[in-house]
Structures are given as structure tokens and as C-alpha cells.
Amino acid sequence: MAYWLFKSEPDVWGWDAQVAKGDAGEQWDGVRNYQARNNMRAMKLGEKGFFYHSRTGLEIVGIVEICAEAHQDSTTDDPRWDCVDVKAMRPFKRPVTLVEIKAEPRLAEMALVKSSRLSVQPVSDAEWELICEMGQTDS
DNA sequence: GCCAACGTTGGC
């Protein structure tokens, strides 16, 4: 069971918009980066990911679940671009900010810190557990 | 709003 992290600018697609979609979920479209796409192709039904607000907010606000594995991104005809569907599972009691993550030595290897431009990234089991604790949320 | 870092494109 792998864990993931999805970034979005809340002005464009934020946690509230994700929650509003309910259990039907929504495709994580618009990714035009091979590494991010490859991460989505590796995702399995039922796996979980963090939902991170980039640009404004700069914090992890909740947990989403993969509710459809990789398929064509319907916002383009270009067959290179796939995406998964995700649905909101639960919010963090306390959002975990980028500042806190950077201040935590055990999270220094996170892609969020090391390759800040990658919009869909893997999260290790240990990182997952720790961040859930920091967010006072069940992992 | 700025700009550094990074990824992609395309001419050679």
C-alpha cells in the first residue's frame, strides 16, 4: 500500500471543492508532467494521498482516496496524459504547514521539500504516519 | 508580483 501527495492551488481546486464532489470524486486532471503522471499510473484503487494547498496556504489539509486508477485525462486528446480519480476522505484536525515539515528533520527527504515543483509525489510509510500524527488525524 | 528552479521544445 503506497501513499501519495497531491498539490493544488486552492484558488483553482481546493479541499472544499474536492469535498463538494463527495464519494463520486473527481479526476485529478491537468497534469502535464511525466514524473507526476508516472506516479498516478502507479496508484492502486483504495490507496491514500495527502491534499496539499500550494501557492496560497502551503499546508496539507486532508486525506484523499484513489477511487479510479489511471485513465485518459478527459481535458485533453493527447494520449500521453492520464489521471486518476480521487475523493475526499477526511480533513486534518490541524493542517500541517510546509514550515513545520521543513522544521522536522525526519521529513527532510520528502519530495515536497526536495523537489518542490513535482505536483504528484510519493510519500513513504514513515512520513505518512508522522504527518498524520502532526495533523491529529488517523493514518 | 517576483524570480529561481526546473521541464520541455526545437534548431542546429
Place this chain on the structure above:
DNA sequence: GCCAACGTTGGC
């Protein structure tokens, strides 16, 4: 196949 030019992302 190199690399300069360009576009985009995202922290600050």
C-alpha cells in the same frame, strides 16, 4: 544529441 530559449510552477 546538445543546448539555448522559452514556459510553468510555487515559495517567498
